[in-house]
Amino acid sequence: MKNVDRRSAAALGLLAALTLAALRPAAAQTSDEETVRAAIGAYHAAFSSRDIKAMEVLWAHTAAVAAIHPFSQTSLVGWQAVRRSYEETFARFADVSISTTEPHITVHQGIAWVVATETLRGHRPGGEAMANSSMSTNILEKQGGRWLMVLHHASGTPRP
Amino acid sequence: MKNVDRRSAAALGLLAALTLAALRPAAAQTSDEETVRAAIGAYHAAFSSRDIKAMEVLWAHTAAVAAIHPFSQTSLVGWQAVRRSYEETFARFADVSISTTEPHITVHQGIAWVVATETLRGHRPGGEAMANSSMSTNILEKQGGRWLMVLHHASGTPRP
Numbered sequence: 001m002k003n004v005d006r007r008s009a010a011a012l013g014l015l016a017a018l019t020l021a022a023l024r025p026a027a028a029q030t031s032d033e034e035t036v037r038a039a040i041g042a043y044h045a046a047f048s049s050r051d052i053k054a055m056e057v058l059w060a061h062t063a064a065v066a067a068i069h070p071f072s073q074t075s076l077v078g079w080q081a082v083r084r085s086y087e088e089t090f091a092r093f094a095d096v097s098i099s100t101t102e103p104h105i106t107v108h109q110g111i112a113w114v115v116a117t118e119t120l121r122g123h124r125p126g127g128e129a130m131a132n133s134s135m136s137t138n139i140l141e142k143q144g145g146r147w148l149m150v151l152h153h154a155s156g157t158p159r160p
Numbered sequence: 161m162k163n164v165d166r167r168s169a170a171a172l173g174l175l176a177a178l179t180l181a182a183l184r185p186a187a188a189q190t191s192d193e194e195t196v197r198a199a200i201g202a203y204h205a206a207f208s209s210r211d212i213k214a215m216e217v218l219w220a221h222t223a224a225v226a227a228i229h230p231f232s233q234t235s236l237v238g239w240q241a242v243r244r245s246y247e248e249t250f251a252r253f254a255d256v257s258i259s260t261t262e263p264h265i266t267v268h269q270g271i272a273w274v275v276a277t278e279t280l281r282g283h284r285p286g287g288e289a290m291a292n293s294s295m296s297t298n299i300l301e302k303q304g305g306r307w308l309m310v311l312h313h314a315s316g317t318p319r320p
Contacts, residue, residue, distance in 0.1 A: 064264075064266045066264065066275045066297075068275070068295045068297065068315065070315075070318065071318055072295065072317075072318075073317055073318070074277065074295070074317075075264070075275045075276075075277065075295050077264050077275065104224075104226065104235070104237050106224045106310070108270065108271055108301060109269050109270060109271070110268065110269060111268055111269070111271040113299055113311060115226045115228070115235045115237065115311070115313075116235075117234065117235065135228045135232065135234070135235050135313075137226075137228065137297055137299075137311060137313040139273055139297075139299070141268060150266070151273060151275070151297060153275075153295075153297040153313050153315070155228065155230075155313070155315025155316075156315075156318070157232075157233055157234075158230065158231055158232075158233070158316070
């Protein structure tokens, strides 16, 4: 290796090290954001497959968790009430899929919240096609390295 | 003071100290809960008086704050959009007052979220009386010892 190449290699190495050092805090934040994004993706997958067992794994099972669905008459507090609300939700569909806008994710220490618009398409148990949009707020809490759902609030877009 | 009184006094003092020590974490949590409850009270007061200046003081002014109102067609992200949405909301009323159910408050480190049902009563600018209920999720962030609003999601109760 010629001297000039060695110097270039050393300079490139230093540049790479400095870049990595500069990116480290951002990378930690990005990593949390990516994990939260993946948790929301898993939530949509569990919802689309109407799989209560998969949904159970994604939530914290505490008395403090809460859900408000577009059809809710009241907010549901505590894991048992939240779990039941998903069973009721899943019973409203014969099949359903969710697409979502780019989520707006905020991570602050061990808590993350995610705002997005979700579009549901599918069929009612009677075969009737359905499609509707709702705006959602999800709150997740990092527990033992995993991001668990602790709140879901979704509301239908009102007719203009 | 007799010896037995001194011993009783010392025992009482020790009991008081132990009790205070045992209560300290709960007291800190309660204090945070009380401050969050007061912040939500101030939010309702600012809303009821349709006072955008008072509302400004209660919110973090960042690009990450978000609001979804019962009439929103989309989620509003960033302080300018959120502020504008309150000006639009306030213009929907000639007068309005808010009563709320006992809020369900969760505090986790520097983040708190609050779920409640709010009932609005008042008059439209045309004089028409109005009353409706909505379920709300509010997220607050502790900044410099103050709890500031960072997200408000309210949605109307659907007709059964």
